[in-house]
Amino acid sequence: MLRSLTECRISLAYLVRCGTDNMWKKFRSYGAGQAKLALLKHEEMSGQKPQFVNQETLEALSNEDFFQEYIEIDLGHWCGKDLRRSADELGTKEDYDRYYGWASGFVHGQWGARRDTNFTHCLNPLHRFHRIPLPRHRMLEPTMADAINLVNSILSDVNAAYPGLEDRFPPDMQDDSDTASSSEQK
Known part of the structure; x- marks a missing residue:
């Protein structure tokens, strides 16, 4: 929007x-x-x-x-x-x-927008803090x-x-x- x-x-x-x-x-x-x-x-x-x-x-x-x-x-x-x-x-x-x-990143489905709303870091340091899917989509800030x-x-x-x-x-x-x-x- x-x-x-x-x-x-x-x-x-x-x-x-x-x-x-x-x-x-x-x-x-x-x-x-x-x-x-x-x-x-x-x-x-x-x-x-x-x-x-x-x-x-x-x-x-x-x-x-x-x-x-x-x-x-x-x-x-x-x-x-x-x-x-x-x-x-x-x-x-x-x-x-x-x-x-x-x-525009959200409109085009770019990585930054996807990362922001759908992924988090794995907290196991042996996994080098790789990204894993969030249990549910992060709610965005109000617009x-x-x-x-x-x-x-x-x-x-x-x-x-x-x-x-x-x-x-x-x-x-x-x-x-x-x-x-x-x-x-x-």
Whole structure:
């Protein structure tokens, strides 16, 4: 969730701060191209198709502005830069550094994330403290405060583009699991 919010925050900030009309059109065209690509892959699938999207939705999205035959599929990033470079140019690199890297490890199933949540050290010194599976998955730290910070930044960027959206989430807002765990600790 934090990785997705970070990417949304940086992309929107880029469009609001650096986006010309052509950049906004490129962003929209890129999204239509991604819908077309997903539609083509969906049509080629044999066997069970994914349940989270259907062909009608993909057809509607890929044909929304232009008939899909006229939509280009761009396999790069919509603005021609990677997210880190965009964040660096905008002054949102702090958010990128704060949230994106470690959260990406969980999205991609990298060793650091797997090690953190699923393994511990064997306590037998004769085994040289090798890693063994945990009896159960380690619960991760709460993400609500970080998510609220990112959503509030996104809302600020929306307000910059479309003034009048002044509401924000309170920074001290907690989810039920945070409240439950803190009351259990007391």
